[in-house]
Amino acid sequence: MEQKTIEGPTLSSAASTGMPQLFEAVSPSMKAVEAVVRELAHSSVPVLLLGERGTGKRTIAQRIHRGSDRPQHEFLDMTCAGLSPQEFQPGRYRSGITLYLDEIGDLTPECQKQLLEVLSPESGNGPQVHVICGSSRNLEAEVRAGRFREDLYYRLSGVCLRIPPLRQRKEDVPPLMVFFLTRYSETFHRPVPPLSTETRQLFHEHTWPGNLVELEAAARAIVAVGDESVAMGGLRSMLNRAGNGTNVSLKEAARAASREAEKELILKVLNRTRWNRRRAAEELQISYKALLYKLKQIGYGEYGAT
Numbered sequence: 001m002e003q004k005t006i007e008g009p010t011l012s013s014a015a016s017t018g019m020p021q022l023f024e025a026v027s028p029s030m031k032a033v034e035a036v037v038r039e040l041a042h043s044s045v046p047v048l049l050l051g052e053r054g055t056g057k058r059t060i061a062q063r064i065h066r067g068s069d070r071p072q073h074e075f076l077d078m079t080c081a082g083l084s085p086q087e088f089q090p091g092r093y094r095s096g097i098t099l100y101l102d103e104i105g106d107l108t109p110e111c112q113k114q115l116l117e118v119l120s121p122e123s124g125n126g127p128q129v130h131v132i133c134g135s136s137r138n139l140e141a142e143v144r145a146g147r148f149r150e151d152l153y154y155r156l157s158g159v160c161l162r163i164p165p166l167r168q169r170k171e172d173v174p175p176l177m178v179f180f181l182t183r184y185s186e187t188f189h190r191p192v193p194p195l196s197t198e199t200r201q202l203f204h205e206h207t208w209p210g211n212l213v214e215l216e217a218a219a220r221a222i223v224a225v226g227d228e229s230v231a232m233g234g235l236r237s238m239l240n241r242a243g244n245g246t247n248v249s250l251k252e253a254a255r256a257a258s259r260e261a262e263k264e265l266i267l268k269v270l271n272r273t274r275w276n277r278r279r280a281a282e283e284l285q286i287s288y289k290a291l292l293y294k295l296k297q298i299g300y301g302e303y304g305a306t
Helices: 027-040 057-066 109-119 138-146 150-156 168-188 197-205 211-225 228-243 251-270 277-284 288-297
Strands: 004-007 048-049 075-079 098-102 130-135 159-163
Touching: 027 057, 027 159, 048 057, 048 168, 057 075, 057 098, 075 138, 109 150, 138 150, 150 288, 168 211, 168 288, 197 228, 211 228, 228 251, 251 288, 277 288
Parallel strands: 004 159, 048 130, 048 159, 075 098, 098 130
Antiparallel strands: none
16 A cells, blocks of 8 residues: 655644644654645645644644635534444535544444545545545554455545654654743733743653643643642653553643642641641631641641641
C-alpha cells in the first residue's frame, strides 16, 4: 500500500481546543508541514491524518479548512465511534463543507460501506465534500486484519500526513507552553506566570504521553492556581503517572492542582492561627467539621488544638 506520506509534527494546539492559529512552531519539520497544509487547503483531495491521541489532528483539519477557498462553509466534526449508517446517506451533506471524521478506524463495517458509497464519483458527493480523517490506529494493519475496507482506505488516503508525538519534537514544548499559559491567563484574567528553571527542566525531560492535551492541562493548572510552586506539587505526581503510561485528563490536572493549592492554603492559615482549628475554619469560611475532614485527607488529622 503506497500513498503519499508526509512526516511532520502537529501544526497547532491540542486537539480538543479548536484554538486559533497563534502558535508558531520552531521545529524544522513543522515548517515543512505548514507548507503542505497550505497546499492541501486549496485542494479537495482526501487527507488522512495519522498520529497518537492528543497530537492535534482535529486542529490540523480545522486549519486546512480555514485556509481553503471555502472557509465560510461548514466544518463538520464527527467522532466515528457510535455513528450509524444513516449518517452517511447520499446527499446528506451540503456542497462545499469540510467533513472531519475523527478516529476513522472506529467505523463499523456497515458505516464503512455507506461512507464508500457517499464518496464514490457516482454519488455526486465526491468533489463537493472535502473529507479529512484522523486516526491513532495503523490503518494498514487494520486492512490486513480485515477490520477496515481496503477500497475505503485507498479512497480516504489521497494524502497521508503523519503527526509525530510531542516527545519527538521537544523544541516546540517551550513556545507551546507560553502559548497555553497566555491563553489561560486571558481566560482567568490573570497575569502570565513565569516558570522557574526547575519547572522548565521538568517539562523538557517529560515524555508527554498525552501529547498536547497533557501539556495544555499542565499550563491550565499553573494559571488556575496562580502559584507555580503550589501547582507543580500536584502536577509532578500527575506527570510522573503519565510518564509511566497512565493517561491523564485536563480535569484530572486541574483537580490535582486544586488539591495542592487547598492544602497549601489550609496549612498557611493553621500556622497563622497557631493550629487553632476552630479559628482556622472561621478564616477559611468553612465549617469546623469540613476542616477536620480535609485535615484527615491530607494527613494532618491529629495535629493542632481544638
